[in-house]
Amino acid sequence: MDKQARIFVAGHRGMVGSALVRRLKAAGYENIVTRTKAHLDLTDQGGVNLFFEENQIDVVFLAAARVGGILANSTMPASFIYENLAIETNVIHAACRWNVSKLVFFGSSCIYPKACPQPIKEEYLLQSELEPTNEAYAIAKIAGLKMCEAYNRQYGTHFVSLMPTNLYGPNDNYDLKSSHVLPALMRKAHEAKLRGDATLPVWGTGSPRREFLHVDDLADAAAFLMESDVNEGVFNVGVGDDLTIRELAQTVCRVVGFEGELVFDASKPDGTPRKLLDVSKLESMGWKASIALEEGIRATYGDFLERYASMPRTLVTA
């Protein structure tokens, strides 16, 4: 791939987009194009069209999205479905219209049915009902990957989709009202340690199983796909292994150095019981995750500590 290619990373301030920019710069790509939300609102169709018309973009990484954890997803479904659909329709359509040579769309493992056989293969998509707590987000992400397939079929574009499992890493969201479980537990364990608490509240029963991928591994997979000659399809990306929320909480506490007891709050939702991706499709092409969970959490805790002083304080602690 030409190191001079003009690569638009949509959502470069987010956890995924910022990891992509780091990865692409490290590989020597010199023309990475980014826009802040203040300069380009991706939900604004006119603005997106003008941006593509003026910027001769060769490659797009569509990492801009409205994302959030189980609480945000279940309380703000309209925002999740509207913003994600608007971003996807605007960017994918404009990328086709202005002859972008490759686009990588980022979905999520929550697009798959709630009662899926595990590990989840790409072909289980749309086989049965979705998990209700994040249905609106999942519908929007399914629409995005179906758009990629439809544009490829009708216009011969090269739009591929990556479905990552639960992500974590530098630049994560630590706001307890909207964060995912791993950053939430990291913050809660850190603050519990500072206060000298005896217990740490964990939502749900602790029994759901989740798989966690470091965002630098995702960025590596995305760059791998961009550089490959694969021009269509949906690819799961994960580590191929999962653990219970209880085991995750224990690991986070070990890294943070919180020695109190875990207290499970079964009044909070568990969400889907298990979400483990089958990653054999991407592995058969020669890509594999390389960051082990505890090592990744340790590195992420270092990033958290650097950011913690400037983080807004939230009142949600339970």
Ligand code: GDP
């Ligand atoms: P999900 O993977 O879409 O269900 O989203 P989350 O990452 O938000 O939640 C995963 C699981 O972790 C669910 O069973 C939550 O109930 C559980 N969990 C435990 N403690 C927390 C917490 O403090 N915040 C969040 N977001 N989830 C938690």
